[in-house]
Structures are given as C-alpha cells and as structure tokens.
Amino acid sequence: MNWIKKTLRFGEKIKKIIKTRATKTDIDNSDWTSCCKGPILKKDLEENLWVCPSCNKHHRISPRLRFDIIFGKNNYEVLKTPIPKDDPLNWNDSKPYKDRLKAARKKTNMDCGMMVINTNIKNIKLTAIASDFDFIGGSIGAAEGEAFLYGIQHAIENQQPFVLTSCGGGMRMMESLISLCQMTRTTLAINELKKNNLPYIVVLTDPTAGGITASYAMLGDVHMAEPGALIAFAGARVIQGTVREELPEGFQRSEYVEKTGFVDLIVERKDLKEKIFTLLSILLKKNSAINSLENETSEDNRTLTKAAS
C-alpha cells in the first residue's frame, strides 16, 4: 500500500508544479514571455521591435529601447535632470514609499521615471522624453515633473522641437497634491514652448491614463498613438459603473479614440521615426514661415510708426 501513497503524493506534487504560475520576476528573468499564441521567445519579439508578429500587439518597452528604435543606438545623449527630495510626505501604505522608490530605481536603473535626451532625426535636432512603466507604473511625481520641465527648457534654449512618448497610469498618489501640481507645471511649460513656435509631438503608448492624459499628453501639435494602446482618463470599469451601460467594443483603445478625435493618427512602431521626421519637417517649415511673417509685420509696423512720427 505504500507505493499507492507514494504515487498519490507524487501526483499532487506534479499538479502543484503545473498549477504554479510564473511570478513577474520569473518572467523578467526568463528568455520567454507570452502573447496571443502562448509562450514567445523574447529574442524573436526583440527582432520585431517588441511587436508580436502574430497579433501585432505593441509590447511595453523601456525609454532606452524606445529611443534606440526611434533615434538609433548611440545617437542620443541622456540629460541629467534635477531630483527633488524623496518622499516629502513620508508616505506609507502597504509598504513605505521610500522602499518603492528604491526598488523602482534598482529595477529600471533610472533615478526617476522619466528619461530626457538630446538627439536628432536625420538633420533635425530635438529634445525627447519617455516614461518607464516599470518605475511605479510610469506615474508622475515631483522628480518626473522636474524632468519634464528640464526637457522643455532644453528645447527652448536650443530652439529645437520637443517629442514626448507618453506612458503611465497618472499622477503618483504617494505624493498627493505635489504630484497633482505637475499637471499645471507641465501645462505652463508647454505654453512656453508654443510661445517659441517650437513643435511639440506626442506619441501615446500603452497605457496613457489619468492625469497624464488630462495634462501634457494631450497638448501636442500632433497626437500619434501606437496600435491598441490604452488611452484613457478614468478606467473603463469606473465609467461603466457610472453610466450603467455596456461600453462599446475597443473602448479607450487607440483605434477607438482616433475615431472620436482624441488622436490624429495611429502609427506602427516601425514607422514612428519616419512619421516624426515628416511631421517635424512640415511643422518647422510652417513655424519658420510664421516667424518670418511676424518679423515682416513688425518691420512694417516700425516703418509705419517712423513715417507717422
């Protein structure tokens, strides 16, 4: 009878192993990840710019990978942005905010969730910025606000366009009002950029939500989105609970928000570089035409004033 017990126990063990799901760390450390058809080698995804060859899902990528894809490896300089004091509210929920920051920095190898670079596409110099979803969900706190402002200031000082790749769940609740203030600060900074007639292009990626959608990610001259990206303010479940209606298929996805006018065009990851270049070429020409028109007008005004006196 002992062998029966042994077999049963072995069976239980096998069942447990099969049922145990891989943790996020297991997946991070593995050569495999999963998509529509089950497991897929990360190497195969990487060769296709982290886009699934079967279902065209645009997987989330880090700022560095994104910059490598759009601007080319070693074709950009990462700018060091100011880091304000950590955890000013001494926040503690299920774990201290200080510990969350420490873990996020270790995981992403970044000081804050935003990366700012000085780069170019062909002959157009520009400042670009991208967020890392792995840094506390790409949320925005004081440090990210500072990074954004630093990026805008850099674009204005160098009189070059500004390109944002948005990603994140919204404002960082662990910084309460301080994080909400970043909505106003980033909006005011964009106004300064516009006063300088410098183009601001936004690329919305999965997910762009909450205060990010409600501020700097929706203030571009042109809004592009990667296919299938979640672009929202409040979550679908909250909306469904409020309106008590079945939400349409594809609600809050790029294709849906393009139809409703939130997004100008949907661009595949492989085409982003060309598309950004074309748009910047057009906008820069248009803006320089506006500048020269303003100069002509002020010249005319000066002549008129002189004549009048």
Ligand SMILES: [Zn+2]
């Ligand atoms: Zn897939």
